[in-house]
Amino acid sequence: MSEVRLNVITGDWVIIATERAKRPEDFTHKKEKKDIPRYVTTCPFCPGNEDKTPGETFKLTGNDGEWSVRAVPNKFSALTPDGDVKRIRVDFKQFITGVGLHEVIIETPEHNMTTALLPLHQIEQILLAYRNRLFAFYKDPRIEHVVIFKNHGEGAGTSLEHPHSQIVGTPVFPGQVMNRLGEALRNYYYVNFGECLYCTYLADEVKDNVRIISENNSFISFVPYAAHSPFHVWIFPKRHCACFGEITDSELSDLAVMLKDSLLRFYIGLDNPDFNYMIRSLSPRGADSKYFHWYIAIIPRVSQTAGFELGTGMNINTALPEESAKFLRGVKLS
């Protein structure tokens, strides 16, 4: 019989459809391999086209003296970097002026690369850029919340091939994040008598040891007990902290290893699926929170949401989390 599992972190119930569960291999979509060139003259993210993007806000340089990672304002930002935050309310029409920050992190000069295949030091540089831009964004008093994310492939919402991630600062604190904070706080007090929900939940996953994928000094990756969708992976830092920006240099190196490990398991095991990842974090102002805990969620886009999910907010996961984890753990990385 299927199980309706509670995701204690998100507060959502998930239907784990064990009886019609697919095998891990069934989620692989063989895509036509395209022959993508290393540099594309029309790509605004390729070297030589630096003037096709707005001026860079951050840059790291490789051994060759050329840039290795660049952060630039998003030319097609949904929010405007200039102007004041104004809150206007007339009857039921309440809005905030669309002020905000939106940058693109160009992850490598090489157009045909994919994040999973980048060398570790390059992934470290990407994470360094994330950390730098997170602090820079939060220095702007108009910004209430910052999210860092990556869209890989058309099914994940991007049509740009050149590897990149994005960072957005909004003038409002998102309701979803507020709800998660609520879950964390409620469970902090009532379930765990003063311990961080994430810390104790992670300890429980480690004790079970059936959904863990990888572990190193600072991070653990796993498919959560009530994963919302097939191969949904969480990377949790072992050290309790509410803000990604507070990551130390040695943790950052460990995170690069863990992120590459996770993405490589997708790339090899699921044949380069479309995916999103997101860093869920509070601001540096909230870094000392005892009850929130930053983490990374990686979601391969191998299933489709439909009316049931839209109408209830509940997901149906047709892959047993224990099987997904076992499959990902078994992927041969070399």
Added chain:
Amino acid sequence: MSEVRLNVITGDWVIIATERAKRPEDFTHKKEKKDIPRYVTTCPFCPGNEDKTPGETFKLTGNDGEWSVRAVPNKFSALTPDGDVKRIRVDFKQFITGVGLHEVIIETPEHNMTTALLPLHQIEQILLAYRNRLFAFYKDPRIEHVVIFKNHGEGAGTSLEHPHSQIVGTPVFPGQVMNRLGEALRNYYYVNFGECLYCTYLADEVKDNVRIISENNSFISFVPYAAHSPFHVWIFPKRHCACFGEITDSELSDLAVMLKDSLLRFYIGLDNPDFNYMIRSLSPRGADSKYFHWYIAIIPRVSQTAGFELGTGMNINTALPEESAKFLRGVKLS
């Protein structure tokens, strides 16, 4: 400048990206027209194949004496109709046995039909089936919540061509619905001093008269002020009631007119897009709720969610709701 609008019904902030807003026509995807036959011998929903579905739970008959609408258990249900609801909790692993009801409403005997083009009396019969199955589902004491929905097209999560909708009864009350109830209740008390949020919000939409699409005796369709995505349409009943099942016969006829009107505007104006619709309703036990109000949401799948939406729960709508409504209002229906 863009606006970050608050959807007072869902409690979500939505970025209305006015500056990079697309024109309504840009959302149309010209699809290859397939020549679909009226009957398909291998389709389990076509006449003559009644034995390929589990036994029907409800049926309506046309003038020719043959069935016109059938409800049958879903052969590939994610939940099991037999068994007890058990709630089990071990450490952080909390689940409910996957007991529930899941039926398919076969909307017409004709395989190549589409709901928008069905005659009104046929759409009335579909709604009658919805009403009957909703009451039947809620009679089962194991069912906590029921959702009725339709997935049209692959982009909306179905690969079955034969027109059908679905009804699912879950053994748990979904967190998302609980959050909406919370919004309704909070606004009922604090914003409106004892009036239903939905009733007063609808009155405000009518007063503004810039996002309304259609109106009849019992229903109003409109693109909400803070629509989550392009051409997101809500159909609100004018009479306050929390449960769809309490719809009267004359209201049901009016709803058939309104649903056909909305779907036809999509079909003609946006060239038969993939879409989902969902009926958001409480149970008949909660029908007298003063603060919840049932309604239908119709969502054409013309945009893609990505890491920003997943990571914040906020949507970016690249169509101005006022423009979407104007476009849909202007579609020539004959």
